[in-house]
Structure formats: C-alpha cells, structure tokens
Amino acid sequence: MKYILKTILLLTFSISFSQSKSIDLRVEELLKKMTLEEKIGQLNQYTDDWNITGPLIVNPNKETDVKAGMLGSMLNVNGVERTRKYQELAMQSRLKIPLLFGFDVIHGYKTTFPIPLAEAASWDLSAMELSARIAATEAAASGIHWTFAPMVDIARDPRWGRVMEGAGEDTYLGTKIAYARVKGFQGKLGNLNSVMACAKHFAAYGAAVGGREYNSVDLSDRMLWEVYLPPFKAAVDAGAATFMNAFNDINGIPSTGNKYIQRDILKGKWNYKGFVVSDWGSIGEMYTHGYSKDGIEAAFSAITAGSDMDMESNTYRNTLAQLVNKKRISVALIDDAVKRILRKKFELGLFEDPFRFCNSERQKMALNNSEHTKAAREVAAKCVVLLKNEKNILPLSKETKTIAVIGPMVKPKRINHGFWAVNLKDVDSTYIVSQWEGLENKVGKNTKLLYAKGCDIEGDNKAGFQEAIDVANQSDVVLLSIGERYNMSGEAKSRSNIHLPGIQEELIKELQKTGKPIVVLINAGRPLVFNWTADNMPTIVYTWWLGSEAGNAIADVLFGDYNPSAKLPMTFPRAEGQIPIYYNHFNTGRPSINEEKLYKSSYIDLPNTPKFPFGFGLSYTTFNYSNLKLSKTKMKSNEKIEVSLDVTNTGKYEGEEIVQLYLQDKFASLIRPIKELKDFQKIKLAVGETKTITFVIDNEKLSFYNEKLEFKSEAGDFDLMIGASSEDIRLKSSFELLP
Numbered sequence: 234m235k236y237i238l239k240t241i242l243l244l245t246f247s248i249s250f251s252q253s254k255s256i257d258l259r260v261e262e263l264l265k266k267m268t269l270e271e272k273i274g275q276l277n278q279y280t281d282d283w284n285i286t287g288p289l290i291v292n293p294n295k296e297t298d299v300k301a302g303m304l305g306s307m308l309n310v311n312g313v314e315r316t317r318k319y320q321e322l323a324m325q326s327r328l329k330i331p332l333l334f335g336f337d338v339i340h341g342y343k344t345t346f347p348i349p350l351a352e353a354a355s356w357d358l359s360a361m362e363l364s365a366r367i368a369a370t371e372a373a374a375s376g377i378h379w380t381f382a383p384m385v386d387i388a389r390d391p392r393w394g395r396v397m398e399g400a401g402e403d404t405y406l407g408t409k410i411a412y413a414r415v416k417g418f419q420g421k422l423g424n425l426n427s428v429m430a431c432a433k434h435f436a437a438y439g440a441a442v443g444g445r446e447y448n449s450v451d452l453s454d455r456m457l458w459e460v461y462l463p464p465f466k467a468a469v470d471a472g473a474a475t476f477m478n479a480f481n482d483i484n485g486i487p488s489t490g491n492k493y494i495q496r497d498i499l500k501g502k503w504n505y506k507g508f509v510v511s512d513w514g515s516i517g518e519m520y521t522h523g524y525s526k527d528g529i530e531a532a533f534s535a536i537t538a539g540s541d542m543d544m545e546s547n548t549y550r551n552t553l554a555q556l557v558n559k560k561r562i563s564v565a566l567i568d569d570a571v572k573r574i575l576r577k578k579f580e581l582g583l584f585e586d587p588f589r590f591c592n593s594e595r596q597k598m599a600l601n602n603s604e605h606t607k608a609a610r611e612v613a614a615k616c617v618v619l620l621k622n623e624k625n626i627l628p629l630s631k632e633t634k635t636i637a638v639i640g641p642m643v644k645p646k647r648i649n650h651g652f653w654a655v656n657l658k659d660v661d662s663t664y665i666v667s668q669w670e671g672l673e674n675k676v677g678k679n680t681k682l683l684y685a686k687g688c689d690i691e692g693d694n695k696a697g698f699q700e701a702i703d704v705a706n707q708s709d710v711v712l713l714s715i716g717e718r719y720n721m722s723g724e725a726k727s728r729s730n731i732h733l734p735g736i737q738e739e740l741i742k743e744l745q746k747t748g749k750p751i752v753v754l755i756n757a758g759r760p761l762v763f764n765w766t767a768d769n770m771p772t773i774v775y776t777w778w779l780g781s782e783a784g785n786a787i788a789d790v791l792f793g794d795y796n797p798s799a800k801l802p803m804t805f806p807r808a809e810g811q812i813p814i815y816y817n818h819f820n821t822g823r824p825s826i827n828e829e830k831l832y833k834s835s836y837i838d839l840p841n842t843p844k845f846p847f848g849f850g851l852s853y854t855t856f857n858y859s860n861l862k863l864s865k866t867k868m869k870s871n872e873k874i875e876v877s878l879d880v881t882n883t884g885k886y887e888g889e890e891i892v893q894l895y896l897q898d899k900f901a902s903l904i905r906p907i908k909e910l911k912d913f914q915k916i917k918l919a920v921g922e923t924k925t926i927t928f929v930i931d932n933e934k935l936s937f938y939n940e941k942l943e944f945k946s947e948a949g950d951f952d953l954m955i956g957a958s959s960e961d962i963r964l965k966s967s968f969e970l971l972p
C-alpha cells in the first residue's frame with residue numbers, strides 16, 4: 234500500500250512539476266517572439282468606461298491598443314458579452330496574447346455578501362471562504378479572471394472609510410481571514426469557478442495619518458512587520474496570484490516605488506512569484522507625491538521597485554522604452570514583469586482557450602442561484618452583532634400582533650449592499666431583499682407590520698417624526714433601523730465625525746417616550762459613535778451592511794431562527810478623540826487603572842475604555858467558562874503547552890460562542906501589548922451542553938519582532954487569558970518560557 238501511495242505522490246508531483254515547467258518553457262518561448270513594445274504592452278492596464286473606480290483618464294484608443302497588443306489587462310469589464318468583445322480584439326493582435334480581466338469583486342458578484350468587516354465579525358473562517366468561493370464562481374462565470382481582493386489592510390482608525398473592506402484591527406484575526414479569503418477566491422487556480430486573488434494594498438494603507446484617505450503612513454519597521462505585514466504573508470502562503478500596492482507613502486517613499494517592501498520583502502525574503510499591479514494611477518501619482526520629477530522617473534522607481542503592471546496611469550506605456558534605450562534599466566527587468574504576468578495567463582488556461590470564461594449559459598446558471606442566496610443569508614446572519622438585549626426583548630415572538638418598523642434603512646434595497654458592491658449594468662435591484670421584505674417573509678398572517686420612515690439619514694427634517702410616533706403607539710414592539718448612508722464608508726469616504734448622521738438619534742429619543750419596547754438596528758460600514766443610544770436603549774443590534782439577503786438574515790436573527798454569535802473585529806470608541814483606540818495597546822508607565830486621572834495615562838474628559846471592546850458580542854443564551862487547565866506551566870521554546878477549558882451553554886437557546894485566547898508577555902527586550910489575541914475557536918452548544926476545547930501554545934505564539942527585526946521569543950513570564958471578548962476575561966493562568 235505504501236509503495237502505491239508513494240508512486241501516486243511521485244506521479245502527481247512530477248505531473249504538476251512538468252506542468253509548471255512546461256508553462257515556464259512556454260513563457261520563455263513566447264517572450265523570445267515579443268518586441269519591446271509588445272512586452273511593455275503586457276504591463277499596461279486600462280479600465281473599461283462604464284464602471285469607473287478612480288479618477289479617469291479617458292483613453293479613446295483602447296480598442297486599437299488591444300488589437301495592437303498594447304494592453305495586457307483591463308479592469309471594470311464584466312459580463313460574458315463585453316469580455317468576449319475585448320478578447321476577440323486581443324486575438325487580432327500579432328501574438329494573440331489574451332487579456333486578463335480584473336474586477337473589484339470584494340464581497341460578492343451578483344449575490345452580494347456582507348461587507349468584509351461584517352464578515353470578519355463572524356470570526357467564521359469557513360463562512361468567509363465560502364463567501365469568496367461563491368463570489369469567484371459568479372465572477373468567473375461572467376468572464377472575469379481576477380478579483381482585486383481580499384483587502385487585508387489592518388486598520389485601527391474607524392475614521393478611515395475603507396475599514397469596511399478589511400478584517401478590522403487585529404493582526405492575528407486578519408491573518409487568518411486573509412488566508413481563508415485567498416483560498417476562497419482562488420480554489421484551484423485555472424478552474425472555471427476560480428479567479429486570481431489580489432492581496433491589497435501593499436502596504437500599511439490602513440495606518441494613514443488621521444484616518445484620512447490616501448494620507449501618509451509613518452511607522453517603525455517593527456510596527457510594519459508586527460502589525461501590518463502578517464496578513465500579506467498569509468496571502469503569499471495561501472498562494473495569492475497577485476498583489477496590489479498602495480497609494481500611501483511609507484516613511485516618505487510611496488508604496489508603488491518602494492523597493493524595500495516590494496523587491497526586498499515581497500519578491501526577495503518572501504520569494505513571491507506572482508505579479509504586482511499598481512493601484513489606480515499610483516505610478517503617475519509619484520509625481521504628485523513629490524517623489525518622481527516626471528513620468529520617466531516614476532516609471533524607473535516603480536519598475537525597479539517591483540511594480541509589474543501599471544493600472545490606469547499610462548506611465549509605463551509612455552516611458553519604459555526610453556528607459557531601456559537610455560540604458561537606465563535592462564530589458565531583463567521588463568522581462569521579469571512580463572513573465573510573471575504571462576505565467577498567470579498560462580495558468581488560467583487562456584492560451585488554450587481565451588474564451589473559456591465566456592459562457593453565457595454558465596453565467597445564467599451561476600448568478601444569484603438558490604444555492605448562493607441560501608449561503609448569503611446564512612453567512613449574513615452570522616455577521617450580526619448583538620450589542621445589548623437588557624430586557625430580553627429579543628428574540629421576538631412570531632405571535633407578536635403588531636410591529637412598527639421605522640427608519641430610513643427599512644425599505645431601500647441597494648443600501649444593503651454597502652460599498653464596493655458590483656453595479657451590474659441592466660440588472661435591477663429587485664433581487665435584493667430589503668429589511669421590510671425580510672420581515673414580511675418572516676411574520677405570519679396574524680402579525681401586522683406598520684411602516685414609517687421617520688426621518689432621512691442626513692438633514693434635520695423632523696416632518697416624519699409624528700407618523701413614526703403614531704405607528705409606534707399602535708404597536709407591541711418597535712424595530713428602528715438607522716445608521717450611516719451606505720456610501721459614507723468605502724474608498725475616499727473618511728469621516729472626521731463618526732456619529733450617527735442627521736437627527737436619527739433625536740428620533741430614537743422621541744420614540745423612547747412612547748414607552749414601547751424598541752429594538753435599534755444600526756447599519757454601517759465602520760464603528761460609529763452613538764453614546765446616548767448605547768446608554769439609553771436596551772436592545773441594539775449592529776447589522777453593518779449584510780448584502781442581497783440582508784432582510785431575510787436580519788429577520789432570522791430578530792425572531793431567533795438564528796441566535797446571534799458575531800463579535801466586534803474593531804474597537805468602538807466613545808469619541809473620535811480617543812482614536813486610534815485598540816485593545817492590544819501598551820501599558821505605559823502610568824496606566825489608568827479604574828479610570829484614575831491624576832498623573833495617569835488618560836483623558837480628563839473621557840474614560841480610556843471603549844464604548845464596545847474588540848471581540849465583544851452577545852447571544853440570546855449565556856455561556857460559562859470553567860476548568861482551565863495547562864499541560865505544564867514551564868515550557869522550553871521547542872515545547873508546547875496544551876490549554877483546555879470547558880464551555881457550557883447555561884441559557885435557554887442553542888448558540889455559538891467565540892472563545893478567545895489572549896497572551897501577555899510580561900517583560901521583554903521591547904515592551905509588549907497588555908494582551909494579544911493568539912487563538913480563537915467558534916463552538917456551537919445546545920442548551921445545557923458542555924464542550925471541552927483545547928488550544929496549543931507553541932513558540933510562534935510567544936514570538937515577536939525584536940529590535941533587530943528577528944522574529945523570536947524571549948524567556949520569561951506570560952499571562953494567559955481566556956475571554957468572551959478582549960475585556961470580558963473569564964479565566965486566567967500563567968506560565969513561564971524557560972531560557
């Protein structure tokens with residue numbers, strides 16, 4: 234048996250080796266036929282012109298360029314017909330090199346899943362992989378080869394609008410999610426339900442000063458390695474086919490022209506074999522940064538730094554040949570970029586059949602089919618965070634007679650997609666289940682739903698208040714759905730004030746006077762500040778933007794058909810003045826314990842603590858943690874400690890709990906955070922059920938980047954904390970790492 238296994242393994246290896254070897258040979262053969270112009274053409278990417286995602290430079294010669302082999306890729310082209318049209322033009326070029334079609338399929342294609350930050354709140358890696366898998370299936374069925382996702386930027390600043398697109402503030406959670414999403418999008422690259430992933434934005438885009446979009450990033454090398462790079466390394470380990478660099482500079486050098494991160498780290502230390510696409514126009518923007526005095530210098534910096542493809546700036550097209558002719562760069566540098574790109578085209582099977590992703594029948598079968606909508610509904614329910622349920626108003630009874638459904642988010646459909654949804658041309662939004670429709674689908678004929686908008690998201694018009702109060706007075710319970718406009722978060726959507734917009738909180742205060750039980754639903758793409766509501770309303774549910782099945786998923790949670798299990802992937806501040814605020818901070822020499830103020834690291838006008846902490850989320854049931862055991866309390870760096878504990882469902886509903894393991898390295902050559910998430914498990918427990926779960930502490934979990942940037946552990950004492958959130962620590966222990 235062993236012999237047979239060995240033979241199969243050897244055969245499989247040799248087949249895959251010969252395949253990649255044959256691709257390398259085919260790339261070399263093709264490269265030899267290409268002129269310098271044609272090589273530079275492969276490094277060029279333009280957008281189609283109906284779905285613009287950046288400052289557009291209209292290019293009237295797009296089709297001519299494609300026919301002349303002067304384009305290697307296009308973005309924002311989707312649909313079988315449109316991609317086929319451009320691919321047919323590419324087949325008229327001398328060497329018939331197929332185009333790559335890239336698109337921002339960030340959280341679904343037609344079937345739209347919750348925004349990535351909401352999915353991160355599920356802490357459910359398989360759910361996130363499934364979501365990416367379905368997005369890839371629908372995108373690939375629509376002619377797309379490549380998604381510009383996952384965005385893996387760690388972000389500790391909710392003023393930054395793109396927090397909606399990532400996995401939140403924690404490096405460990407973000408690293409696990411990055412890996413899962415790349416695997417989800419790519420599956421087995423070359424399959425007809427897979428697309429190339431693109432880890433973005435390399436690097437540290439989420440650290441923009443002031444949370445202001447595209448702003449500078451200034452951070453130590455150590456912080457870069459410790460906080461911002463690990464999710465990108467996970468993407469490399471997951472086999473991400475491409476990377477996208479970032480708009481921001483890092484310590485004064487724009488990412489696009491930053492040799493250290495692209496050439497030294499990504500393609501050097503990490504030995505990355507995929508290709509790097511610049512973000513929209515970022516090569517040309519190095520002039521605006523004040524880094525490159527003209528296009529030629531920008532192209533020189535970008536190509537030498539390792540930016541392989543030029544998205545939309547037209548710089549490579551206009552300058553690379555000059556750089557070669559003036560012997561400023563060697564053709565070998567261009568060849569390296571071209572080979573990386575051609576290799577992916579071969580891996581996708583586009584040379585065998587450039588139209589293999591253009592199948593109208595497959596497109597029709599894939600888009601928003603029942604299997605996908607069912608998955609979207611289930612994933613969405615897992616993302617809903619129960620922030621408060623003090624009077625157990627939730628779950629609602631299905632026998633409730635009259636429900637008042639109030640707020641500007643109740644009836645609109647498109648808003649539930651949030652930012653970065655795919656705007657499908659000629660597709661109306663009827664397939665999106667609004668929050669109102671979700672309730673209609675859920676309640677029986679004995680339940681009456683009353684509606685009032687109450688107010689707009691923004692503005693100060695109170696004309697709708699009275700109608701809202703009237704329907705509330707006729708009801709047994711009020712559902713109030715408010716929040717920020719769906720495109721108040723996303724790219725170029727930084728907000729200096731992240732309070733609930735408009736007069737929504739005033740509407741809540743007026744409705745509170747009716748004395749009716751009120752459930753507040755908050756829809757947003759980021760943590761918001763809503764202190765009065767948080768202090769005065771007994772039931773609050775954070776629904777983010779949940780996608781095309783939002784209405785059904787929200788109804789499933791509100792009526793208890795799904796017991797909410799999500800936990801916050803970002804800290805919720807009390808005020809913008811606390812930002813950046815994150816759980817894994819340093820202790821300082823004068824920590825403010827129990828809100829002491831005098832000569833303590835604190836604000837005189839606010840507590841240090843957040844409104845809602847990282848890792849927080851409630852359930853309709855309760856869980857008890859007990860019986861914490863460590864297999865040993867002293868370990869050598871080549872050993873491990875087994876940690877076990879019991880979790881019991883002590884409430885009245887079956888539910889899931891996300892058990893979080895935090896460590897604190899008490900003393901080290903560099904100060905360490907007061908706690909760091911080092912593992913988690915999401916478990917389902919029936920009423921009264923107890924499960925024993927185990928974690929393993931190994932040397933990697935104790936390691937950090939020291940002053941020499943060596944990733945190492947240091948002997949000493951460690952505190953171990955098991956939490957239901959970063960602040961709700963249920964069990965504690967400690968152990969020692971021996972020298």
Ligand code: GLC
Binds near residue numbers: 381433512
């Ligand atoms: C945008 C975004 C990037 C996106 C690209 C293409 O500016 O920064 O995330 O993938 O352009 O739309």
